[in-house]
Amino acid sequence: MFVTSLSSLGSTIPRGTRQSSSSAKAPICEVRDLVCQPCLLYLFLDVVNGLSEFFEAEGLDSDNVAVWFCMFNNNQHQIANQIKEFSFWVDSFQTALRAIGNVVMVLSPWNNPTTLTRTWCVFQIYVAIVTNARFEVTMGKTQKQSFLQDIHDKIPFFDMLGTIKCEASQTAVPSDYDNIRNILKPPNLKFADLDRMVFRVFQELMVRTVQTQIETSVGADKARWHFVMGQLFLAMESLMDAQTSFEAAVAIYENQAPIRWKAVMNLGCIAETQGQPKSVWQSLLRQALDNQINYLGCAHVDTLETMFMLGARYNRHDEFALGMPLLVACFETGCRLLGDKNPRLLYVVEAIGSGHLHQNEVDEAEQWLQSGYAHAKDMLGLDNPRTIIFEETLALVHVRRGQYDCAQRIYRNVCNQRCRIYGSDEMGTRRIYSRLGEIHQRLGAYETAEEILLECLDVATKRSELFPQLQFIVAVRLGMLYLAMGDLRRAETHLSQAHQGLVQYDGPKFSEILLALYRLCLLNMESSCLDRMDEIESQLNQAEWFEETWSQFFCNGCYQPICGSIYSCEKCPKFVYLFCRPCVSQVKYAALCTHVPTVAFTPPARYFQEKRLELLAQEQKWRLYKAQYKAYKAYCATFQVPLDEQLEEAV
Template sequence: MHSETTKQSDEQMQKLDMLGVSVFHLEHLFLQEVCTSTGNPLSRDSKIHEIENLRGPPGVIRNKGTNTVCPIDGKEGAAYVHCLQGEDHVGEATQMLSYSWNYTIGDIVDTLSDYCLQNKLNPKRTYIWMCCLCVNQHRVVQKSTQQKSGMVPTAKVDFFAIFGERVKKIGHLLAMMAPWNAPVYITRVWCIFEIFTAHITDGCKIDIVMPPKEKLSLEQDVVDTGGGVNALYETLCNTKVEKANASVDSDRLAILGQVKSDVGYSVLNNLVNDLLRGWIQGVLTQLVRARENTNNMDYVCFCTQIGKILLHNGENDSAMELHQNALTICETVLGKNHERTADTHSDIGAVLYKMGDCEGALSKYKEALDIRLSRFDKNHCDVALAYNDMGLVLNDMGDYEGALTKYNEALAIQKSVLGEEHKEVATSYNNLGIVLGSMGDYAGSLEKHKEALAILMSALGKNHPRVAFAYNGIGSALHGLGEYEGALRKHKQALAIRLLALGKNHSLVASSCINIGSALSSMGDYEGALSNYEEALAIKLSALGKNHPDVATTYVNIGRVLDEMGNYEGALAKYEEGLAIGLSALGKNHPFVAITYNSIGDVLCAKADYERALAKHKEALAIQLSALGKNHPGVAGSYSCIGTVLQLMGDYEGALTEYEKALAISLSALGKNHPNVAAAYDNIGAVLAFMGNHSGALLKFEESLAIWEPLLGADHPNTKDCLEWIEDSKKELQKQSLVPELLHGKSLD
């Protein structure tokens, strides 16, 4: 009998602990109690910690229950919720509100009222569990006082278990973000912990909400420039629970300690970042949907701004849909030859480029150019912009001469209109430097990047983020020249600028880490390279989310350095992670997928799994032929990979055929003095040597040396390797007594 009574009592206690305050009560009674309270003047704009300061005398919340016996412990002093009666005011909690005590009561009430309105909920039957109203604040103050005085010890609390049980029972969390452009929420350790716990609790629904006035402010930002929304992405995607604060420091330390030991900071941070990223994308989509039946330029503005934001964050398909909508309206309202229509063609081109459809992107950029040429003088800056866009795509397509032409046309216009020292002129110099680097003209590339650097430092100052781009360009050119120490210094200068200007969690900081890792890898410092790549991955996971294409690229970078270290299983695992993201985010026919197949093939080849390696390289080749065309340098790379596998399988004739295909493409696309051409000669020379054709091998190695030595110098490893192969070939020929005839009487050194 006694146990049955105890059981009923426990069940009753649990029900009391799960009571919530109705939204109706908050709107009409609690808000009135706040605004009419005696003592310190309070209003809708008062924050929760002002309404109830737990370090001072009782406020509105504690006063409500001062003379009421708590139904849970039978002592005087009850929680606010336990002072309410009637189902219009109190009932079993339907939602839990996760919020900060720094929020104003007006914002909280408005948010909950709007939530009911938007979801067609009855405010009288929507009961909110809020810690300030549903936890007995009398006991909180008493316990804190006793712990400070040493009357009771500070007990260890399992926050996951206690909070998780409450979240599970209620089953629905409302996480409140305010203000929208700098949410207090993600600076509070309790808030971050609450949304994370809800996320990992099976069956718990999470809705992220904000006050109506914040929605309007966000909407206006999109109409204006969208800059604040882009900044919001940066803010929301850099949650750091270890840096968050709490009103009670012992709570902060206890929560952080448990998070660190149970799941780790990075796991929690990345999960919360993904949730918040999804929320802002949902908000932006709602803003568009609310206007999608209006054929006006406000809707075009929304589509354009939000499309660019989504594209930046890897949402290519959603971005394409919005830009297509904008184009349809522009053509209908403004006409097919309007400059705004040209801008929209350009926006679509940018999406196609990200999706790997270079032909489609080039076509769209050409449409934009044609419209601008018909509307503006040929020396207009918008015309230069179109040339730059086309140059970018042509460079990726392997049409380096075409890219060079477009970038030079853009440069000429910018110099004429803006002057020699304008920052946009520097951008064109950087673009030219990139193409020259792709062409193997590293000295020319270095010169262009240095010109860009001089202009940018003069125009913007030495610590501007755009200066970092010039340093990176110089670093890449030095890398191509084999000056790895110099490259490393330049990439570190770029990193220092970005850390100062952008903070350590920015995606461009991750890019600098990758550049540094690349230089270290070329120097043979694989551990250092791996450390930098892993740092880049951590930043990108936080800033961009686990499914972003840039994250996939970083996994591939890590895989390559593990491959260099001989950790083939580790490399394969990273390549597979990158491939999975690439297939999901970009589709099975994207050039990145082909690159990853080739990387996987290289590892399988190193493991002597030649059949599977060959299959992967052939998959890569098929994608590249379809996406890039038969004369692209990337296609040549796949032919070389196939040739390598065939050579190791002993099929020298087959290998020679593949290497010769690679050489023909490289000569056509890159010119006779490009490093890729030298590498192709080396490959052909090597297989000829295996076939016993040392005279043919010698000729190929000499052609290779004629490229490597002027390009990289006599002391570069590639040059030295080539000289060694030449000597080996000569020795083999000497054994066969064929050298004098071959060399027309030249003596051997």
């Protein structure tokens, strides 16, 4: 291997040439010059070992590759009694890298590379981007062995995602950090973009490394590496690749193999995320859980993981009577088995908190979520994916309380973190970004909300095979935005399409479908259009929502689903704060709004009955009117509608 040590980055050698040397061999191909990016804290032999691994993987002859190192921290020393300006070092390195065109970063340790703790090393990634140089990463044999051992468990991968953060890097010369940060601004790059580039090439290296293990293994070992690959793809949120890997593992494993049922469990989770029927994903998860209980018992980490996955998915489909007992049992058994502070239980804590929230137990939810968030922050740090998921759910608590400014800050941070880790077009990132758009709508920032939601809808539609429901969930939010803006035509288009699309995946009673239906009802009330009255009444009955309670519209005073008329403020942005009649009487709105809520929306089941009675009276169809009014009074009696809100009988 030919290594040239550069004492000054100003000594630039064009790509495809090198300095003369008594040991020099024939000139190398231009694509075989590269800049090696270790950290000066690394052991040099570890760097050599990492490069040897890279050359072998690339099929390169190491004796015919020139590797360029910056061996000294030149900017920290006087050269010929002169201190060079910061710009000198920047220009010198950019010129050198543009000429050489290839960068390899040596990772050590694999899950928190020391290289990325030094801002000048981070700067080299930036230069690779702006010069369009090839950027790769490599590991030495020791770190590769450590990686292959650690990656059997998905937790170290998540921890790595939270640990690598270029923005937290440092420089020996403090002003260098600020100068490098300023360099990123003109091309509109952020440290998070550099993180994303590192994650991308690192994930490619991980996949190649595990694929090699698959190709060189047989039998159970081969199946085990297929399973590891599936977990890796799942952590990267590449669902279709994960499904292929887990199916390959299941095809090899015998029925009694414990890891087979972990693969089946993951296939059930993927099926649910892809919008497959409940009968499909529930069958897979139940099959996995029953076999794990039989072979491993209830007090085993594999069994507990499946209990969590099944319970969380029941909750996502509003089946809390099935989901919450599983989650609580999982948590209690996990505490006895692992200890109540074990990081593996954090997802369970978040799911229990989320379950309480979606059952309108806001105080209980906040207690679970704040406790879990505090533990995650202390144990894992703010950038770990397991910490970020608590922030995401806590934002929903703030939304329920009408604290939209707090929710906006949290969602923005979560979006930035997910962009850093998973990328901007990943479906989970778009789901959170659409929530941020919804918050902008509630704050009255309609243009920003529209820009965000249209962008999310475009991405969700183009990638609908990954998460088919997301395009319709975003359409519901976009429809509500247009309803708030008074653009009833576009509101009608998006809400109708969303309702039709969601029904085909989840049936008529799913919470997101009810939201679409509620907003269609509000649209008809706003427009006073009765053309679709029969159709919407039929949809209300199919959803079993022919009653007074708006189960998905929550009072910002008591945090419960609003029963009876919804009261809103006509001076605040439309639909930003919603209150029930008792909270208006108790002036609970004063904590959020200085105006008195005066706009009332009647529950749709009652509204359409009253409109039908008005039409019958206008047409003087008194026999039909009398029968309809009798049914209306029975409805009012059943749901205890206040007398002063009831329609008087026409004479």
